[in-house]
């Protein structure tokens with residue numbers, strides 16, 4: 222976990238890491254995870270005119286649009302907001318609030334607006350804050366000249382659908398005819414296709430008998446304009462998505478944003494491909510269970526989704542035996558984060574609710590860290606597999622050798638103390654040696670294990686059975702022919718032979734430990750010298766073995782061996798390595 226902290230991931234449950242290794246799907250939200258969440262208004266369509274908002278022509282925007290419209294626009298921006306403009310302790314102006322809000326406030330300020338004055342001018346009667354289900358927010362103002370006015374802003378298509386009038390280029394309020402609707406919709410799509418998030422701002426004068434206890438109306442508005450907000454893709458996301466793809470992990474985008482914005486960003490990140498489907502939350506919701514299951518494998522982008530849509534998608538994916546990771550930063554992601562096999566929340570931009578629901582917190586908010594977590598997860602999984610393969614081999618051989626010879630000759634060649642030592646090599650030292658292998662990039666080139674994968678794979682069975690067979694055969698051969706081979710005679714011959722058998726057995730394990738470093742590749746020495754723990758464990762095992770044989774005779778029921786006997790037993794162990802390598806060429 223410490224090591225992962227250095228890699229910018231805080232793992233809240235250790236098991237989560239392993240789950241991430243077997244993930245087959247990542248459902249990512251867009252804003253804040255794939256994008257930087259630094260938003261700026263770059264385009265606007267006020268009074269039906271589309272304009273770029275750049276540093277140089279901001280002032281001109283104000284002069285080009287009618288004054289009445291500018292007034293309404295600034296009133297809307299500064300009163301209908303969830304953000305706040307404050308002067309911090311250094312005397313600098315600071316804009317607080319969600320990135321969408323700050324982008325709008327920034328835009329308002331650049332138009333020469335005065336937030337303080339706007340706020341003081343009219344009284345805020347009612348506020349309905351933004352939420353991801355409604356995708357809009359609204360306020361009601363009591364105007365200085367009397368009367369009530371409602372302002373609303375939110376997802377463009379939704380707010381525009383509630384407008385029946387628009388301010389035209391002369392600053393007059395005119396009914397929204399088909400032509401204007403088409404123009405505005407085309408503008409929304411144009412902005413969205415440029416990967417901009419679009420917001421529509423609208424207002425309406427309320428009847429004097431309107432009671433603030435009523436909900437703010439949803440329709441009857443006059444459209445002031447549409448703004449396009451740029452939220453650049455994070456650097457490195459595209460590469461990370463590509464790594465995921467080569468690792469057999471499907472990445473999907475599930476966002477609350479406009480479908481065209483989502484598609485544009487998804488294409489930029491490499492999430493949306495030609496054969497993938499982009500769907501909107503409301504369409505998805507309507508589908509029957511069967512339709513959903515048929516559709517889901519192809520969905521790469523889900524736009525305008527509500528928090529429940531995210532949740533439904535994750536649930537459906539899980540029910541079709543996928544291991545699903547969900548990433549998110551907002552409160553609206555919490556249900557999905559909770560439902561996922563593994564939830565990853567963003568540490569910097571993430572809300573507390575999102576972090577609470579997550580298993581892993583990505584401290585640097587970077588999508589590529591998610592890939593690192595997956596890599597670590599896979600590495601944990603494979604290291605445990607290596608360890609189990611190693612351990613099963615030792616156990617099988619020790620059991621068969623002792624059992625068969627106990628049945629046939631009445632005595633067991635390996636004594637209790639010797640078996641205890643072997644056990645230590647296997648458990649503690651083996652775990653130390655094999656579990657400390659660091660993750661490699663290779664891990665991300667194979668398919669994920671998923672839910673269906675067997676823990677003991679066929680590859681492992683092949684290695685275990687082949688290696689056990691070899692070890693058993695040589696030890697059996699030593700038992701039967703050993704005395705003749707080493708010309709052992711006299712009363713000590715049994716003890717010497719058993720010591721040779723014990724020594725060979727231990728060295729078989731030492732060399733098998735090296736072979737176990739890689740279950741599939743023949744070159745097991747790659748990077749071995751960088752893994753100090755492994756080398757140290759191996760060295761210590763060998764040194765202790767010498768001590769046990771040469772010095773601890775009475776305790777371990779051994780006797781010192783001659784150099785020839787030493788050589789033969791070490792060689793027998795070494796022979797296990799080419800055998801292991803040969804086994805790896807057998808396809809399974």
Ligand SMILES: Nc1ncnc2c1ncn2[C@@H]1O[C@H](COP(=O)(O)OP(=O)(O)OP(=O)(O)O)[C@@H](O)[C@H]1O
Pocket residue numbers: 250251252253303319321322351352353354356357358374375376377418419420475476477478479526551553
């Ligand atoms: N403060 C706001 N006021 C009004 N409308 C907003 C505000 N913030 C966002 N919106 C609108 O609501 C839409 C969806 O927002 P939502 O919170 O569901 O998604 P998100 O969390 O921002 O995106 P993602 O799910 O990709 O992270 C946005 O596309 C935007 O049009």
Ligand SMILES: [Ca+2]
Pocket residue numbers: 250251252253254549550551
């Ligand atoms: Ca988000």
